[in-house]
Amino acid sequence: MTPPTDSRRGFLGRAIALLAGGTALLAPAVWGSIAFLNPLRLKGRSGGFRRLASLDQLPEDGTPLRLTILDERTDAWTRYPIDAVGAVFVRRTGKDRVEALQVTCPHLGCSIVYQAAPGGGAFLCPCHQAHFDLNGKRIDLPSQSPRDMDALEVEIRNRNEVWVKYQTFASGTAKKIATS
Ligand code: FES
CATH class of the missing domain: 1.20.5 (Single alpha-helices involved in coiled-coils or other helix-helix interfaces)
Known part of the structure; x- marks a missing residue:
């Protein structure tokens, strides 16, 4: 060789x-x-728009509906393919107009509730009594909440579909800082 x-x-x-x-x-x-x-990465898309209702499901008088947000959730041991991860208030503000508000209180993260009342209701956080009007603006200032309720982006698609961009925000700060 x-x-x-x-x-x-x-x-x-x-x-x-x-x-x-x-x-x-x-x-x-x-x-x-x-x-x-990796499918786990898809969790990051929970901040995107999702179809929550149709226009004709929302009361015409502007009464808010509390809608649950469902998504994949994983804790330390278990992956839940579908579970409640949050909620939003959605209400009609005109013939083709809809507003959406995050239910989580900007103060310390409790769940805000809607209180109906004759002539128009309001939102209340039961933890430290922060009050908000139907647009999510603080009333009874000074408020425990450092900012108004967090408004979410809404799109009406195909004339009747209500799509909301679900996001969460940091609590305890006057600035609205998205965390998802
Ligand atoms: S958590 Fe809502 S007022 Fe404190």
Whole structure:
């Protein structure tokens, strides 16, 4: 058998170096794709718009409805394919206009309730008695709540579908800071 010539050794060396370099470049791309396609990552999309109701389901007099938000939820041990992760108040403010408010109180995160009353109701946080009008504005200032109720983006699609962008926000701060 004849020993490899210098040019063959050079070719083999370059091929091995190319293979090693290619593998090093490819590995992050492969792991990035796996991470991107991982179903658990889809949880991050819970901040997107979701169809919650149709226009004709909302009372025409502007009375708010409390609607539960369902999504995948995972705790330390268990993955729940569908579970309640939050709620929003949705109400009609005109023929084709709808407003949505996060039910979580901006003070310390308790659930705000709607209190019906003759001539128009209001929202109340039962934990420290913060009051809000139907638009989510604080009343009875100074309020325990550092800001008004958190309004959510609403879109009416296909004339009758009410889509709400569900988001959560940091509590205890005057600034509205999205956390999802
Ligand atoms: S948590 Fe709502 S007023 Fe304190």
